[in-house]
Amino acid sequence: MYSSENDYSILEDKTATGKKRDWKGKKRRTNLMAEHYEALQEKIGAPYYGKKAEKLSGCAECLSFKRDPETDKLKLYQAHFCKVRLCPMCAWRRSLKIAYHNKLIVEEANRQYGCGWIFLTLTVRNVAGEELKPAISDMMKGFNRLMKYKRVDTAVLGYFRALEITKNHEEDTYHPHFHVLLPVKRSYFGKNYIKQVEWTSLWKRAMKLDYTPIVDIRRVKGRAKIDAEQIESDVREAMMEHKAVLEISKYPVKDTDVMRGSKVTDDNLNTVFYLDDALSARRLIGYGGILKEIHKELNLSGDFKISSQGYGCDAWQQGDG
Numbered sequence: 001m002y003s004s005e006n007d008y009s010i011l012e013d014k015t016a017t018g019k020k021r022d023w024k025g026k027k028r029r030t031n032l033m034a035e036h037y038e039a040l041q042e043k044i045g046a047p048y049y050g051k052k053a054e055k056l057s058g059c060a061e062c063l064s065f066k067r068d069p070e071t072d073k074l075k076l077y078q079a080h081f082c083k084v085r086l087c088p089m090c091a092w093r094r095s096l097k098i099a100y101h102n103k104l105i106v107e108e109a110n111r112q113y114g115c116g117w118i119f120l121t122l123t124v125r126n127v128a129g130e131e132l133k134p135a136i137s138d139m140m141k142g143f144n145r146l147m148k149y150k151r152v153d154t155a156v157l158g159y160f161r162a163l164e165i166t167k168n169h170e171e172d173t174y175h176p177h178f179h180v181l182l183p184v185k186r187s188y189f190g191k192n193y194i195k196q197v198e199w200t201s202l203w204k205r206a207m208k209l210d211y212t213p214i215v216d217i218r219r220v221k222g223r224a225k226i227d228a229e230q231i232e233s234d235v236r237e238a239m240m241e242h243k244a245v246l247e248i249s250k251y252p253v254k255d256t257d258v259m260r261g262s263k264v265t266d267d268n269l270n271t272v273f274y275l276d277d278a279l280s281a282r283r284l285i286g287y288g289g290i291l292k293e294i295h296k297e298l299n300l301s302g303d304f305k306i307s308s309q310g311y312g313c314d315a316w317q318q319g320d321g
Contacts, residue, residue, distance in 0.1 A: 023060070026060075026088050026089045026092050027059075027060060027089060029088035029089075029255050029259070030056055030059050030060070030082075030087055030088050030089045031056070031057065032259055032262065032264075033056050033084075033086055033087060033088060033255065033258075033259065033272070034052075034053045034054075034056035034057045035053075035264050036259065036264055036268055036269060036272045037049045037050070037052045037053035037056060037272070038050065038053040039264045039269055040269060040272065040273060041053065043269065044273075052084050052276075055082035055083075055084050055087075056082050056084055056087055058080065058082060059080070059081055059082035059084070059087055059089050059090065060079055060080070060081060060089050061080065062079070062080060063076060063078075063079045064076075064077045064078040064079065065077055081093060085276065085279045085280065085282075086253065086255070086258060086272060086275060086276060086279070088255035091253070091255065098162075098285065101295070101298075101300045102160060102181070104298055104300070105160070105287075105291055105294050105295055105298065105300070106181075108294045108297070108298065109157075109158075109183050109290055109291065109294055112290075112294070113157065113183065113185075113290060114186065115157055115183040115184060115185060115186070115290075116183070116184050116185070116186055116188060116189060116219070116220075117181065117182065117183055117184070117219070117220035118181075118182045118184055118188075118217060118218065118219055118220060119179070119180070119181055119182075119217070119218050119219075119220050120178075120179075120180040120181075120182055120199065120215070120216070120217050121177060121178065121179055121180070121215065121216040121217075122139075122143070122146075122177060122178040122180065122203050122213070122215055123175070123177040123178075123213050123214045123215065124138075124139060124176065124177070124207065124209070124213055125211065125213070126168060126171070126173035126174060126175045127173060127174055127176070128172070128173055128174075129172070129174065129270060129271075129273070129274035130274070132165070132174045132176065132274055132275075132277075132278040133274075133277055133278040135174075135176055136163065136176050136278055136279075136282065138207065139163075139176060139178065139207070142203070142206040142207040142208075143161060143178060143180075143206070145206040146202055146203060146206040147159060147288060149202055149206070151194065151198070151202065152194070152202065154192065155184060155185075155188055155192045155193075155194055156182045156183065156184050156188070156289070157182075157183040157184060157185065157289050157290045158182070158183050158287070158288050158289020158290040158291040158292060158293075159180055159181065159182050159183075159286075159287070159288045159289060159291060160180065160181040160285070160286070160287055160288075160291050161178055161179075161180045161285065161286045161287075161288075162178065162179045162180075162284065162285045163176065163177075163178060163282075163284045163285070164176075164177055164178075164179060164253070165177075165253050165275065165278075165279075166253075166254075166257055167257050167258075167271060169260065169267065172267075172270075174274070174275075174278075181220075181291075183289070183290060183291065189219070194217075196215065196216075196217045199215050199217050200212060200213065200214075200215040203215050253275055253279070257271075258271050258272060258275060259271070259272075
């Protein structure tokens with residue numbers, strides 16, 4: 001990555017605390033993912049995988065910068081991202097964007113409603129690769145049923161839901177689960193309180209399960225002020241007080257969980273194949289109630305892109321590599 005102001009200048013992207021962002025590492029992982037899609041095309045013979053490999057190879061290849069007149073630092077102004085769901089680079093950038101948006105939404109909800117917060121994790125049993133896609137569809141329907149139950153509807157003010165999938169490589173199974181951030185009235189912790197065992201029963205009923213699923217529910221304590229400039233510099237360092245927002249905003253699937261090691265293997269190919277199929281054209285996050293309204297009020301909708309505000313404010317300076 002070079003600056004147009006010098007014949008040859010290596011740039012570094014650093015946070016406000018001086019920590020270097022690992023663009024090079026993310027790009028390497030993105031190129032490795034492209035190799036997996038290329039291998040899938042050769043194995044299966046579908047042009048679909050070749051097209052994704054091409055997109056991945058070109059992700060973040062060209063970055064444009066503008067100099068900030070106030071700080072005299074270069075800022076990332078424009079870049080092309082491939083938007084492939086399993087792209088490590090895009091997943092990283094998307095995670096920063098979602099965390100920044102959620103930080104704004106949480107602060108606005110606190111200002112308007114003075115609400116409390118609970119963090120809910122909803123799980124089902126692990127499934128085989130071929131069962132992953134229908135399992136996620138069932139979970140989406142089950143979650144919608146859960147939120148419409150009178151017991152839940154009268155207790156919570158809205159929700160932010162995020163799907164996460166981890167893999168048990170030893171058993172070759174997948175674990176889809178929801179992380180849910182729920183704003184509640186202060187009275188929730190009194191007369192409207194829903195105990196963990198009741199949440200479990202409600203989720204079991206919503207999913208029509210013949211077993212008792214694992215459900216975790218915990219209160220999010222504290223509403224410490226978060227510095228916006230720190231958020232732009234490094235969301236994951238700046239939001240220690242809001243661990244629930246960080247948890248809810250992380251990658252749907254970690255690239256290290258998809259690709260083990262640095263080579264194309266049969267195990268990795270199977271993982272990419274099933275995850276790509278299960279997550280294709282799938283809405284992985286969702287807002288409801290007051291959080292959906294605030295998301296709209298703050299005009300946070302739109303395509304995944306680099307802008308001069310929010311998560312896109314990357315400060316760059318000359319370095320030695």
